Amino acid sequence: MLSILARQFRRILLTVLVGGLLGATLVRLGPGFGVDERELDNRLNAQSLQAIRSERAAENNVAVFYWHYLAGLAHGDLGFSRSLNRPVAELFKERLPLTLVSLLYGVLGGIAFGLGLALLTVAWRGPASNLVPSLVSGLCLAVPAAVIALIFLWMGAGGRWAIALVVFPHVYRYAKNLLVSAYQSPHVLAAEAKGLSNLRVLVAHVMFPAAPQLAALAGISVSLAFGASIPIEVVSDTPGIGQLAWRAALERDLPLLVNITILIALLTLAVNTLADLALASRRAAS
Amino acid sequence: MRHLSGTQKAALVILAVVTLASLAAGWLAPSYATQFRDAISAPPSPKFPLGTDELGRDRLARLLYGTRVSLLLAPAAALLSTLIAAFFGGTAGYLGGHWERMVTSGIDLFLSLPWLFLLLAVRALMPLNTSPITSVILTFLLLGCLGWASPARIIRAGTRTLVNSDYLLQARASGVSPARLFWRHLLPNLRPILAAQFWISIPVFILSEANLSLLGLGVAEPLPSWGAMLRDLENYTAVLENPWMLAPAVLLIAVVSCLQLLLRTEDPLPC
Numbered sequence: 001m002l003s004i005l006a007r008q009f010r011r012i013l014l015t016v017l018v019g020g021l022l023g024a025t026l027v028r029l030g031p032g033f034g035v036d037e038r039e040l041d042n043r044l045n046a047q048s049l050q051a052i053r054s055e056r057a058a059e060n061n062v063a064v065f066y067w068h069y070l071a072g073l074a075h076g077d078l079g080f081s082r083s084l085n086r087p088v089a090e091l092f093k094e095r096l097p098l099t100l101v102s103l104l105y106g107v108l109g110g111i112a113f114g115l116g117l118a119l120l121t122v123a124w125r126g127p128a129s130n131l132v133p134s135l136v137s138g139l140c141l142a143v144p145a146a147v148i149a150l151i152f153l154w155m156g157a158g159g160r161w162a163i164a165l166v167v168f169p170h171v172y173r174y175a176k177n178l179l180v181s182a183y184q185s186p187h188v189l190a191a192e193a194k195g196l197s198n199l200r201v202l203v204a205h206v207m208f209p210a211a212p213q214l215a216a217l218a219g220i221s222v223s224l225a226f227g228a229s230i231p232i233e234v235v236s237d238t239p240g241i242g243q244l245a246w247r248a249a250l251e252r253d254l255p256l257l258v259n260i261t262i263l264i265a266l267l268t269l270a271v272n273t274l275a276d277l278a279l280a281s282r283r284a285a286s
Numbered sequence: 287m288r289h290l291s292g293t294q295k296a297a298l299v300i301l302a303v304v305t306l307a308s309l310a311a312g313w314l315a316p317s318y319a320t321q322f323r324d325a326i327s328a329p330p331s332p333k334f335p336l337g338t339d340e341l342g343r344d345r346l347a348r349l350l351y352g353t354r355v356s357l358l359l360a361p362a363a364a365l366l367s368t369l370i371a372a373f374f375g376g377t378a379g380y381l382g383g384h385w386e387r388m389v390t391s392g393i394d395l396f397l398s399l400p401w402l403f404l405l406l407a408v409r410a411l412m413p414l415n416t417s418p419i420t421s422v423i424l425t426f427l428l429l430g431c432l433g434w435a436s437p438a439r440i441i442r443a444g445t446r447t448l449v450n451s452d453y454l455l456q457a458r459a460s461g462v463s464p465a466r467l468f469w470r471h472l473l474p475n476l477r478p479i480l481a482a483q484f485w486i487s488i489p490v491f492i493l494s495e496a497n498l499s500l501l502g503l504g505v506a507e508p509l510p511s512w513g514a515m516l517r518d519l520e521n522y523t524a525v526l527e528n529p530w531m532l533a534p535a536v537l538l539i540a541v542v543s544c545l546q547l548l549l550r551t552e553d554p555l556p557c
Contacts (some may be wrong), residue, residue: 015395022395026411142542144493145402146500146517147535154522210331228543231497235520245403246501249410258406272398 004280012269016262021066021187024254028062068260079255084248088259091244092248096263099229099240105162106228107221113164114171115214122179133176137169146231159229166228167221174220176212182206200206212279219275223268290548297486297544304541308353313473315347319508329528336530339518349534352510356492357541359426366430372480375438379445380468389442396435396523404432405494409503418509424503429491437483448472463481489545496538512538 038044038052069079078088117133140148145166152162182188183206191205226242233242241260248256290298307314322328322342330337336345376391396404405428412424448454449472457471492512498504499513507514515534518524525531
């Protein structure tokens, strides 16, 4: 288990570092990089213009910028956001809790709703029990996250429930397929043939063996929820990380975009790794 | 061709009608950009069946042309992403070794970032003040170029299974050249996986374009697209007073639902 942990840690670290570097490179190569609106001010003399340009000089070389960034990161310095004129750490401190709470509500709500409906579908086993959840999940899958956010905004509901509605159909379909295949396995058929109650078959012979795969839902859900949080926070004007990512991208704010890329990659990979470890430990146990 | 259920046949008919209507847009509602200054924000009428927007433009014409943009370019982007995925996934599964590890790491990297964040970040780095046609091309090229990772993973796994299969082992043992092995034995058997990945990508790309355009990073005005038309929904009171403004949302949901219905194979329940 320790070797798996070390391997996963190495994988996360490498992916995050390469992801950050790619993000920095893309921003550096993007049109409009290095242009400062202040340079248009006619009142500034040559020395002032030079001083403004030299402020960004370190960012012109991506390798140098990234090296300085990593050195700063090691000391807890995430850099400075030029578009918002504030330290990135301060922005994260202010906005991250809001997004994390939204994600928590969204992921848990989506999993609870999706898993609950999937359980109802497989336990009930009637055509109507399949039709209604399938229709609802199909409908939710067909609506863009931003439109879901708009609908919630009209209703006066919070964006976090809009995230739950984006996560739910994916969870429902995955969980339903998993539970259906678990129901068709020989040991469940044998348990049913022996006359065990439906509840006992469901809990002890279907849910329990499928638990690690169901835990893997968390990994998928967090990535989905993060993606959905961007349009949802923008549309509902929620000052979270999703909205910050949108602003950073539009303003081409290099330090901010690199930090957000690293943060999102780190969180997504960490949750996925936890889900992978749950699966691996289950396999090792069996 | 697999047997279609009654619902899937209905979905196919709806998709065919919508596609034909969008292709006949020039005949049904000639201009999407003409501004009728005497009919600004007009309600539905025989002349303008879906009314006009705040600039006096025919909403039906914009909807039909927007449908054309989404329905023609999403498959083009899906084809591009499937081709890229086939190259990386197929060669990784076929060649193995260092190349496979490199491709797998690349896939992990792409999949470690949420799809919409990746799309948003890269789109924002492209020129924003572009002509409408350039913005359409940029948006769908981006979808095609960035959407390869998920299909590539599936194609790699499929190729790996095929490479280890008995008939390929026998073909190799019989001295068949690697090129012939790839073109005659591997590729034809990968076709179902490639086709599935192509069809799966289309609704994903339609929704992604809608999200991007709603955030102001998609298709530029005055060219219409479903996503750009959905921006009208931000005005809640206007939507309440003019419910026909919901037409793009209803059409988008109907088309994506139809595509998903067609993609669905069996949906068995334990009995």
